[in-house]
Amino acid sequence: MAELSLHHIDKIYDNNVQAVYDFNIDIRDGELIVLVGPSGCGKSTTLRMVAGLEDISNGNLLLDGRDITRVPAKDRDMAMVFQNYALYGHMTIYENMAFSLVLRKEDPNVIHKKVLAAADILGLTTQLNKKPSQLSGGQRQRVAMGRSIVRNPKVFLFDEPLSNLDAKLRGATRREILLLHKRLNATMMYVTHDQTEALTLADRIVCMSMGHVQQIGTPLELYDSPNNTFVAGFIGLPPMNFFDVTFENGSLHGKGFEVPLNDEEKSILANYNRKAITLGVRPEDIVEGKDLTVKVFSNENLGMNTLVHGHMGDNIRVTAKLRGWANYKNGDSVKLDFKRKHFFDKETTNAIRKGDR
Amino acid sequence: MNEQSVKLDRMRFTKNTQSSRLALLAIVFDVFYFVSIYKTNVDFYYNILMGASILYNLVFMLAAFLSSEGVKNYKPGFSYVLGVLGVIQIVRIFILPVKAHATTVTVGGTEILAMSNGQFVRVVIYLVASAVCLCAAAVINMQKSRALSAHIAGLEAQKA
Numbered sequence: 001m002a003e004l005s006l007h008h009i010d011k012i013y014d015n016n017v018q019a020v021y022d023f024n025i026d027i028r029d030g031e032l033i034v035l036v037g038p039s040g041c042g043k044s045t046t047l048r049m050v051a052g053l054e055d056i057s058n059g060n061l062l063l064d065g066r067d068i069t070r071v072p073a074k075d076r077d078m079a080m081v082f083q084n085y086a087l088y089g090h091m092t093i094y095e096n097m098a099f100s101l102v103l104r105k106e107d108p109n110v111i112h113k114k115v116l117a118a119a120d121i122l123g124l125t126t127q128l129n130k131k132p133s134q135l136s137g138g139q140r141q142r143v144a145m146g147r148s149i150v151r152n153p154k155v156f157l158f159d160e161p162l163s164n165l166d167a168k169l170r171g172a173t174r175r176e177i178l179l180l181h182k183r184l185n186a187t188m189m190y191v192t193h194d195q196t197e198a199l200t201l202a203d204r205i206v207c208m209s210m211g212h213v214q215q216i217g218t219p220l221e222l223y224d225s226p227n228n229t230f231v232a233g234f235i236g237l238p239p240m241n242f243f244d245v246t247f248e249n250g251s252l253h254g255k256g257f258e259v260p261l262n263d264e265e266k267s268i269l270a271n272y273n274r275k276a277i278t279l280g281v282r283p284e285d286i287v288e289g290k291d292l293t294v295k296v297f298s299n300e301n302l303g304m305n306t307l308v309h310g311h312m313g314d315n316i317r318v319t320a321k322l323r324g325w326a327n328y329k330n331g332d333s334v335k336l337d338f339k340r341k342h343f344f345d346k347e348t349t350n351a352i353r354k355g356d357r
Numbered sequence: 358m359n360e361q362s363v364k365l366d367r368m369r370f371t372k373n374t375q376s377s378r379l380a381l382l383a384i385v386f387d388v389f390y391f392v393s394i395y396k397t398n399v400d401f402y403y404n405i406l407m408g409a410s411i412l413y414n415l416v417f418m419l420a421a422f423l424s425s426e427g428v429k430n431y432k433p434g435f436s437y438v439l440g441v442l443g444v445i446q447i448v449r450i451f452i453l454p455v456k457a458h459a460t461t462v463t464v465g466g467t468e469i470l471a472m473s474n475g476q477f478v479r480v481v482i483y484l485v486a487s488a489v490c491l492c493a494a495a496v497i498n499m500q501k502s503r504a505l506s507a508h509i510a511g512l513e514a515q516k517a
């Protein structure tokens with residue numbers, strides 16, 4: 001397989017709109033990188049630049065150390081799987097999967113072996129004589145993947161491949177992609193706006209916003225140590241709660257509420273005394289306790305957990321994900337504690353880590 | 358799986374385009390044949406035989422086209438249809454062309470052959486070519502469909 005490097009990649013369109021700013025990453029052989037971010041953040045543009053479907057305005061793209069920045073898409077040895085499958089409706093599944101190899105004038109017997117092998121991997125052996133219209137969305141997406149596999153490319157590129165599928169099928173197909181990656185041990189770049197896909201699939205995640213890379217790291221790093229409020233808010237479901245607070249006398253003071261800190265947390269904020277910061281708390285890090293009084297306005301039972309939405313202090317909204325089944329009524333008061341806290345600089349929105357400032 | 362088996366196995370997923378194209382080519386030769394005859398403006402052709410010929414050409418084209426689709430999917434029954442159509446194309450040489458070639462008509466006070474030697478050779482070539490294509494399509498399809506059936510039976514036996 002292959003190592004892929006993107007060095008200082010920019011995308012500037014003819015109308016001077018810049019879609020991607022200084023994108024840098026070294027993708028290791030066999031790694032699955034997920035580009036995640038909201039719509040319009042530049043993730044698909046980056047993928048299309050890697051595929052050769054968009055020109056790279058500045059920077060270098062290296063595949064196994066070879067500069068392929070100006071190499072045409074057809075010569076890059078990469079395969080792309082699109083959101084809308086892009087299958088030929090008049091061809092059978094077999095013909096769809098064999099098509100790229102037929103165009104390359106490969107030996108028909110070799111094509112046959114490759115198609116059968118790919119169909120076997122994807123569980124499509126019994127579907128090979130059908131037309132795409134006879135398959136479900138998930139099966140069609142598997143055919144699109146099969147078409148990539150038969151080419152045995154150096155890099156697989158996925159552009160939101162699960163977005164057209166319903167929730168149940170999306171989960172199943174996601175697991176199939178993960179198994180496929182383990183089986184092929186291929187270098188893959190995967191674009192999605194769904195953070196669940198990103199967290200479950202990725203070896204490393206690239207979180208993007210407004211064309212800028214916000215953070216690159218393992219799923220756990222992004223979840224546990226977000227670089228800034230954007231990453232903290234984007235990764236995690238339900239999203240992190242943010243509160244404007246001031247660090248004073250060893251605790252955090254918000255509008256109408258006070259959050260006590262332990263010694264380690266105080267040491268992190270040692271340089272922020274009497275300064276306004278942003279406190280971030282994940283809903284799953286809020287537990288029933290004694291420090292804060294929250295007035296409930298909504299209670300959503302999810303089975304294993306309960307999402308409790310309420311207000312604390314001066315009408316500050318908070319969402320807690322409590323373990324077990326709870327039945328809080330509108331107007332009930334509940335005592336909660338913040339178990340784990342994240343601190344962010346109010347001006348820069350960057351995470352405050354020990355020794356900052 | 359050796360190369361021969363792979364070649365056979367491929368037929369499970371690919372169409373028999375060879376037979377199908379030959380059948381379509383037979384239709385093309387037939388079209389050349391009847392265009393060559395119908396454009397001839399001599400009284401000899403204006404009789405009931407010409408009407409029957411037009412009807413048969415329509416039936417022939419429909420049958421050959423449907424058979425070309427059938428053999429595409431290795432259906433052995435269509436080989437027989439193509440074979441019969443091929444034989445009929447040869448028989449047709451002895452109906453209109455031979456008769457016309459042996460008949461003289463008067464045009465502008467001059468007696469000439471209803472079908473000239475050149476035209477006769479041409480239409481015979483078209484009909485023979487059409488017949489050869491049909492028979493070849495039939496034979497190829499029969500061979501392939503038998504081989505495919507045997508291969509599938511072998512695979513099923515292996516599974517069992």
